[in-house]
Amino acid sequence: MLITAGPTWEAIDPVRYIANRSSGKQGFAIAAATAALGAQVTLVAGPVSLKTPKGVDRIDVESAAEMNQAVRAALPADAAIMVAAVADWRPRQYVSEKIKKRGSAPPALMLTENPDILTNLAASEKRPELVIGFAAETEDVIDNAKQKRKRKAADWIIANDVSGDVMGGDDNEVHIVSGDGVESLEQMAKPDVAMALAQRIAQTLSAEAAE
Numbered sequence: 001m002l003i004t005a006g007p008t009w010e011a012i013d014p015v016r017y018i019a020n021r022s023s024g025k026q027g028f029a030i031a032a033a034t035a036a037l038g039a040q041v042t043l044v045a046g047p048v049s050l051k052t053p054k055g056v057d058r059i060d061v062e063s064a065a066e067m068n069q070a071v072r073a074a075l076p077a078d079a080a081i082m083v084a085a086v087a088d089w090r091p092r093q094y095v096s097e098k099i100k101k102r103g104s105a106p107p108a109l110m111l112t113e114n115p116d117i118l119t120n121l122a123a124s125e126k127r128p129e130l131v132i133g134f135a136a137e138t139e140d141v142i143d144n145a146k147q148k149r150k151r152k153a154a155d156w157i158i159a160n161d162v163s164g165d166v167m168g169g170d171d172n173e174v175h176i177v178s179g180d181g182v183e184s185l186e187q188m189a190k191p192d193v194a195m196a197l198a199q200r201i202a203q204t205l206s207a208e209a210a211e
């Protein structure tokens, strides 16, 4: 099982970065739950201050480029669950000396696109049998997730509404969007969401193995 979690940090200079908001709690909980069910788990983690779950092999990264590399190096895997809130952009140029404040004019930040780790994985020759992405949305949660599933060629997208206090919070309410339709789970603590997902993943992999 290959799992990404947490944010990525995209350095501007030695003291500044841009990032997406992510505590890493849901991804770490999924690593813990799948390991508890007996999976061999590699967790590629962005910068978070969370303890490594029991039995999980953790690889720490900082940027999206590093996460992309670590994910490729961790293949093959039976399933991949991409929970990380990867920064969509990074500064076009890293400035190796701290940028000085100069009068009233703030520096312009030129951005460039990061690799989409999930899309790359779903298109790779070593594609895991089950590729799962997350979709954090603030509106049209399920519709956006359906489109994202197709666009990224993922098997499932786990959609969650982050317009409330999900970010950094202890609870989550998710919808599992797959080729079979949408299963909505009630609001639960993140470890319970993780166990519900881990059980469905285990069932799906064993059903596929039996075919």
Ligand code: C5P
Pocket: 004, 064, 082, 083, 084, 085, 086, 087, 088, 114, 115, 116, 117, 118, 119, 132, 133, 134, 135, 136, 148
């Ligand atoms: O496009 P969006 O960021 O909403 O997609 C979210 C899903 O895609 C998550 O599963 C996230 O981990 C993954 N993703 C990725 N690499 C990116 C952007 C998103 O793996 N650069």
